[in-house]
Amino acid sequence: MRIKIRTKIVASAALVVSLSLALSGFFIYDYARNIIRDQSIKDSRTKLAQISFQLGKIQEQVAKTAEYIVSDEEIARQIYAQPTGNIEADYFRKQAVQEKLGRFVALGNFILNVLIVPPSGETYSNASGYEDYFADYLKQDWFAKLSRERSAYSEPHSFFYISGQRQVVSYVLKYRPIGINSAADSYLVIDVAYSELSNVFLQTARDFEQIELYSGQGALLYAANEELPAADREFMASALGQGADYAEDDRRIALADDGMNYGWRQTALLSKHTLFEKINRIFYFYILIILCGIVASTVVMLPIIVGLTRPLIRLTNAMKRVAVGDLGTTVDIRSGDELEILGGGFNRMVGDLKETIQASVRSEADKRQMQIDLLMAQINPHFLYNALNTVIYLSHAGRSAEAAEVTQALIAILQDTIKTGEGAVRAPLADEKRIVDKYAVIQQTRYPGRFRLVWEIDETLLSRPVPRMALQPLVENAILHGIVPADAETGTITLRAYLEGPDLCLEVEDDGLGMTLPATGWLPSGGAGHERTRGIGLSNIQERLRSHFGARARLEVESEPGRGTLARIRLPWTEGG
Numbered sequence: 001m002r003i004k005i006r007t008k009i010v011a012s013a014a015l016v017v018s019l020s021l022a023l024s025g026f027f028i029y030d031y032a033r034n035i036i037r038d039q040s041i042k043d044s045r046t047k048l049a050q051i052s053f054q055l056g057k058i059q060e061q062v063a064k065t066a067e068y069i070v071s072d073e074e075i076a077r078q079i080y081a082q083p084t085g086n087i088e089a090d091y092f093r094k095q096a097v098q099e100k101l102g103r104f105v106a107l108g109n110f111i112l113n114v115l116i117v118p119p120s121g122e123t124y125s126n127a128s129g130y131e132d133y134f135a136d137y138l139k140q141d142w143f144a145k146l147s148r149e150r151s152a153y154s155e156p157h158s159f160f161y162i163s164g165q166r167q168v169v170s171y172v173l174k175y176r177p178i179g180i181n182s183a184a185d186s187y188l189v190i191d192v193a194y195s196e197l198s199n200v201f202l203q204t205a206r207d208f209e210q211i212e213l214y215s216g217q218g219a220l221l222y223a224a225n226e227e228l229p230a231a232d233r234e235f236m237a238s239a240l241g242q243g244a245d246y247a248e249d250d251r252r253i254a255l256a257d258d259g260m261n262y263g264w265r266q267t268a269l270l271s272k273h274t275l276f277e278k279i280n281r282i283f284y285f286y287i288l289i290i291l292c293g294i295v296a297s298t299v300v301m302l303p304i305i306v307g308l309t310r311p312l313i314r315l316t317n318a319m320k321r322v323a324v325g326d327l328g329t330t331v332d333i334r335s336g337d338e339l340e341i342l343g344g345g346f347n348r349m350v351g352d353l354k355e356t357i358q359a360s361v362r363s364e365a366d367k368r369q370m371q372i373d374l375l376m377a378q379i380n381p382h383f384l385y386n387a388l389n390t391v392i393y394l395s396h397a398g399r400s401a402e403a404a405e406v407t408q409a410l411i412a413i414l415q416d417t418i419k420t421g422e423g424a425v426r427a428p429l430a431d432e433k434r435i436v437d438k439y440a441v442i443q444q445t446r447y448p449g450r451f452r453l454v455w456e457i458d459e460t461l462l463s464r465p466v467p468r469m470a471l472q473p474l475v476e477n478a479i480l481h482g483i484v485p486a487d488a489e490t491g492t493i494t495l496r497a498y499l500e501g502p503d504l505c506l507e508v509e510d511d512g513l514g515m516t517l518p519a520t521g522w523l524p525s526g527g528a529g530h531e532r533t534r535g536i537g538l539s540n541i542q543e544r545l546r547s548h549f550g551a552r553a554r555l556e557v558e559s560e561p562g563r564g565t566l567a568r569i570r571l572p573w574t575e576g577g
Helices: 005-071 073-079 087-106 131-137 141-146 194-201 230-240 277-323 338-348 353-396 400-417 429-446 471-483 529-549
Strands: 111-117 151-153 157-161 164-175 186-193 210-214 220-223 246-248 252-257 265-271 426-428 451-457 465-467 491-500 503-510 554-559 565-572
Touching: 005 087, 005 111, 005 164, 005 186, 005 194, 005 252, 005 265, 005 277, 005 353, 073 087, 087 111, 111 157, 111 164, 141 164, 164 194, 186 194, 194 210, 194 220, 210 230, 230 246, 230 252, 230 265, 353 400, 353 429, 400 429, 426 429, 429 451, 429 465, 429 471, 429 491, 451 471, 465 529, 465 565, 471 491, 471 503, 471 529, 471 565, 529 554, 529 565
Parallel strands: 451 491
Antiparallel strands: 111 186, 151 164, 157 164, 164 186, 210 220, 210 265, 246 252, 252 265, 426 465, 491 503, 503 565, 554 565
């Protein structure tokens, strides 16, 4: 069965468009998911480390307070002094210990109470008049669990503090005073306000489905979500119960951090549904775009395909008439493309020499313009890639204001660079200066404080036409390959424009890392990573200078390791511009 060429073209175009959009959408979606996942895990680990650092500071201050109390000889002498039988003397002795302990409590605003229990069973605290309460207080389960430990933290429990009940976590230390002969152990109990621990989690708890804190004895010290589903809790317990610090399944990511003293351990849970919620909506929207793209492509291409195939049908019918002897047959094709040339050849058989020369000139001009378009196309995707990466980074980091500023600068650059005709090749120096300033806004956000721009341009030169997008790649090379890799905190990029004899010179100079230039062939010819992008930028400028400004126009580079790099564009000066 024969299929018309029109049907083949329509089917092939629809298939190519649909497959291209579908495959690109899948790879973009998968790549974005991995980026979001990896960045979220990295950010979550950072947040857990910050929490561990703050909790460690609390532990450190409690431990130092306990160390000061245990090593205080005056407290030990008062507590272990033999009873005199004098009520007044014993009262003042206990009052002296209370005042001393009160000073230690004042060192940390989160320490509510300090309690010392010597072998005699008598209690000494910074709060007086609570002896009966402390006797019952030490009979609670939390103290019984820790009485055999050398030092440990209890689970959260109630403590009567001045005006009412408070939640506390108690640090219990079993010790024997230095210089006092005692066969039995004494106990030091420091009650820490539970609110001090929970406040550490306030800023980050909402970033997780669940975050929990356990003591070295396995007691739950803090849990952000008391109504966590049982399946999630079982996943966290089984995945992180063997000392692992990371686990993942198709729905969740569990993390752990044990960078604290006394065996404290944090566990956190991330939901992939929440994590990928926004990108899933984008994916569904992209599917809709694919379907609309196929329909729109078919609607747009169908008239084009009909316009292409109609002249072919006319040529076929004319050839059939010629085959039966109708030599007076002519065909009139006015499609403006190769088919029109074919129709003219069919009618005339021999093309006119003038038409041949004109066609050759047009072909050469089209070829040259295509080459220029390709050279210009090398810069834009590279520049857009870096700029959009910066926007993605700022969005993930929650720096929406800076992301908006970068996006506005990028839009301004694109508005300046989207030109056609002669405007796509040359631009006033003032326009190039504006593009570089907008580009600097993007890079200052990406590398804050790492560089500054200095302009040294005679204002009379701002109206002179120069190659479009010639300064921006040189500034980009100065930042990425000169300033950023250097050890200096801030680098300087100086841009100049001046006349030197018969030439207009444009210079971009940095005081960055510099490089060693070979004797010949200093333009990089390829490679990978930054070296490849540097080669694309420099060779692109070189090619455009030759194409539009002649052999006198050239790009010069001067550089030494440790002394920076200077890139100079030389253009032939003409009075008319």
